[in-house]
Amino acid sequence: LRRPPRILSGHIVLLGLGKIGARVLARLREYDIPVVCVEQDPDARGIPLARDLGVPVILGDVTEDGVLDAARVHRADALLALTSSDTTNLEAVLAARTLHSGLRTVLRLYDDDFATAVYRTLRSAHPDAVTRSRSVSHLAAPAFAGAMMGRQILGAIPVERKVLLFAALLVAGHPQLEGRTVAESFRADSWRVLALDTADASARRPDLASTPLDGERSELLWDLHPGYVLRPRDRVVIAATRRGLAELLATGPQPASEPAAG
Template sequence: MPLLLDDATDPRVLDPARISRARSLLVLSRDDSANLDIVMAAREANPGIRVVMRLYDDDFAATVSHTLRASYPHAATRSRSVSALAAPSFAAAMMGRHVLGVMPVERGVLLFTVVDVAGHPALEGFSIHEAFKQNEWRVLAVGSSGNSAAYRPESPSDTLGGLYLPRVTGFDWRPPHGRVLRAGDRVVLATTRRGLDILMTGVQPHRTPHFPPAGTEAGDREGRRT
């Protein structure tokens, strides 16, 4: 495979790289603005090219993704924020959680983590069906907390690229929904970032109460109570 070493932000460099015939483009430098420049130059030459770019700032990544999708609706665009992908795994590791992998889902991430059931108020004593929290976490597999090697993937890699969940040994990957989680269990969970925060701290994020608008019957009743 030919290798070109040059400034990819220069449209003239993309021509010998045959950008007009390319099906996909990965832009993975550490410079957000340079990555965006490369993608814009590539899209000018090939509007339908599929693009995956690396960006650091999560807000900037979201803005770029929305803008490019609007400008090129018939092309696939994915932007991934390094900080947004790394933060949940780093926080989980600091709290002693074992994170098997991280999967980007649109602007969010889905984490696969291992949790001991013992003493956990959201898990212990609940069936797998009852322990499910929509948009927060789901129990995927159940094993024994006494098996210290049970949750180690057979692959030496601990990233999603080396993770194939059914290869994680020592777990029942098809437990019945009525199976009650006990203190001696260890579970594999798929969680959102918000769900991981709750699992680590046990604290539900504060929600701002919703008051009906004044002038309505419900709002007037609420106003009299307050």
């Protein structure tokens, strides 16, 4: 295994060469980004890959003195802490930031509650920094939901470590919506009706997320009056959490459209 050159700078320090670390290493090298790896296990999955790619590797515990120095972290552009241990990753990032205060860091945390606490603490402690936190399972959820539900899912927006889903639903069969006003149908932290498709049922677009074809109409009314009573034949666009949308679908009719490929 190669050792990092003494004059190395502007590189990325990659901590952890397990399944995730090995895939990240391969992608970084595809873009010719200089990398120095740190791994405690000499039999880790990514060690042979690092050897084949000629990537410098430091074998040792990142929490021990001198390991980050050997990886030239004080001259690095970023640190990716991707081991399977939340505490190791957090300790490594905090230690690296003491050596290089302007270091950009990516921190992998498995425990969702712990990750949320770390994110909010860092955001409060460094209000001027660009701090982001993403949950892989939450980000992947819309793709799975879209595959199962077809054209109902219109899109998704990550919000902190959660995802806000946008979906098109027929009101019929949903007791939380049917016969209620727009204001009455709202449920905090679950769903909100955003718009009403005013097109005739025979002329509606089957997929509101697609570009309209000839003969298809989409007349979405976004400025809905809070007192408007939702009728069974209405189709509405809602914003919902994963749990809220799951609750709506559990009590409503099954989607008529075919599941999307993939």
